[in-house]
Amino acid sequence: MALPQILHSPQSSSSSSLIPHKPYLNPSSYTKTAVNFFTPPHLRRQRRRKPNSLSCSASSFSEKHHTNPPKSNDVVELPLFPLPLVLFPGAILPLQIFEFRYRMMMHTLLHTDLRFGVIYTDSATGTADVGCVGEVIKHERLVDDRFFLICKGxxxxxxxxxxRTKPYLVAEVTWLEDRPPSGEVEDLDTLANEVESYMKDVIRLSNRLNGKPEKEVQDLRRNLFPTPFSFFVGSTFEGAPREQQALLELEDTAMRLKREKETLRNTLNYLSAASAVKDVFPSS
Structure with missing residues (x-):
């Protein structure tokens, strides 16, 4: 099976200090081939090819992302990593750190709580106001003082x-949580199931276009409640970080799932058209 992926190529990194530990998404055991997602024209970015582009892996989602959830009105100081990617709660982010200022940050984090803020930035839109905490769950310090990290959103x-801005960014932050659902919990659960169904259809059709066996797609939701499942779905939209950022900033699970459902529906329409063309013109 395959993980859905945004139609255009992932954007390249603007930071020389961070390199992904792996060059591709590898969520759990059910993806080996990328599936292209349809991206609306205003969200597309020009294809650029540079080495060391960052990618965020969504390979480990759980129902609870932390043991002691902070209160939404708490104000804390947090060191920040501005990156050309979006980290979601529950997603896995592999990184290599070698720039001096971020090595300094890692030395500090190793003596504190191993948590920093990942926040999206690009040259066109600047740095976002909303980000996600990355907690270092595994690290390896090399002899030249570089670090390999495995972080979890x-x-x-x-x-x-x-x-402050030197030697690295530190900001005061408040915590962001989704508002309680206004409707029935069952309605939210139904919406999450519909999104999962679209994901399965996209994966199935993409496998067909790529000449792979159309096997039955296994459970993608894995007993996740709607909110963490919506984060998982958003994390698979690789290649459209601005759309991912918009999903991350939403404070309503239903709105996030509805937006993801629309993207998946557009993707399915695109793949259906591509499949029809391939049936008529097999050589193409």
């Missing part, structure tokens, strides 16, 4: 004040 945050 935890709670979301909003930057309220920049405390």
């Amino acid at each position: 935890q709670e979301r945050f909003r930057v309220t004040k920049l405390v």
Whole structure:
């Protein structure tokens, strides 16, 4: 089976200090081939090819992303990593760190709580206000003082004040949580099941286009409640970080799932058209 992926190529990194530990997404055991997602024209970016592009793996999602969830009105200071990617709660992010200022940050984190803020930035839109905490769950320090990290997305945050910019960014942040659902919980669960169904159809059709056996797609939701499942779905939209950022910033699970459902529906329409063309013109 295959993981759905945004139609255009992933954007390249603007930071020389961070390299992904793996060059591709590898969620769990059910993806070996990427599936292209349809991206609306206003979200597309020009294809650029540079080495060391970052990618965020969504290989390990759990129902609880932290043991002691902070209160939404808590204000804390958090070191920040501005990156050309979006980290979601529950997602896995492999990184290699070699720039001096971030090595300094890692030395500090190793003596504290191993948590920092990942926040999306690009040259066109600047740095976002909403990001996600990355907690270091595995690390390896090399002889030249570089670090290999495996991080996991935890709670979301909003930057309220920049405390300092050197040697690395530190900001005051408040925690961001989805609002309680306004409708029935069953309605939210139904919406999550519909999104999962679209994902399965996209994977199935993509496998067909790539000449792979159309096997039955296994359980993608894995007993996740709607909110963490919506984060998982958003994390698979690799290649469209601005759309991912918009999903991350939403404070309503239903709105996030509805937006993801629409993207999946557009993708399915695109793949259906591509499949029809391939049937008529097999050589193409």
